Amino acid sequence: MGLSRKSRRNLKKLRGEAGDLWSEQREVLDHAASVLKKASRQAGEVAKRDVAPRVKTTYEKRLQPGVEAGVGAVRSAADHSRQTWNRAILPAVTGAIGATLAVIDVARDNGRVAIREASRTSRELGTRAGQKLGIIEVKPTPRPGRYIAVALGVIAVGAVAYAAYQTLRADDDLWVEDEPVEAPVA
Template identity: 45%
Template sequence: MGLSRKRQREFTKLKRQAEELVHDQRDVLEHATRVVRDASRQAANYAREDVAPRVKDTYEDRIRPVVNTGVSATRHAATSTRDKFVDDVFPAVTSALGSALAVIEAAKSPHVREALGRATKSAAKTANAVGVKTGLVQQKSGPGKYILIGIGVVAFAGIAYAAWQTLRADDDLWIDDEELLPVDQADVETPTA
């Protein structure tokens, strides 16, 4: 199907205009590239000559002292925390563990078990007798009796542990960091009269 002459001329005219537009756009893009290149060079010069010294001065005057103060404060806090842990927490934890192990070892002793059994039976009988006499407890048979006995045993064990902790000597549990050197008889001077 062919185009009419009028349409052919319009088509040719549009084609020429499109080619001119593409040529103009190339010129504009080349000019824009030159402007961007010059602008980036000027921005780099400005950054190097004006911005970088200002940033460096601000860093030196304002940021570095704050960072140094923060670092030294963090170091101080870490050292203080470590010292508190070593001086306060660690000895307390080891003391508690030692106490717990001592209680466990003491509980393994047949004499302690026998004494605890006698004390429990005696406390249970006394508590039951007092409760019946005052009318607070009615004499019944059932699991409540054993629950009360269990509570009494736990209370007695707690009181005994607290008394033991209070009366024991903590000074003998810790050994100084310095080793005790044996005294040599040749080094000791004998007083002369």
């Protein structure tokens, strides 16, 4: 199939736009990966800076003497460790995980929107190019003139039918016969 220059130019333009879209998607995914890597690195730093010293001090202050002091001290250390876990460690870890998941969701949504927009744009461009090349037929849309012409046709048929009815109906009451006048009765 031989394509005109304009068609080749349009196809080349489409190919370029598809390539640009692909590169943008790769950039979005690369950015999401880098943000995820930074978030995990940040979570590791928080764990080293805040969590590890708290665990170590808790161990040294509560757990180690508790083993020596007895069961009561061990229970106290366990309670304090649980409280530290619930108040400090768990919120930091869940916050880092939540931020990471939010970044992934945003990247996924941006990718979906970009793919949907690219699909719509390429479909529109393909349809226009097909119409210009004569591959796709342009369907005429009904205009008001079509409906006006149909209405006038219906009115004309009705008028002709009414005229035929008036012409062919039985007009028995139009002819009045003369009746003889009778003499008055006395």
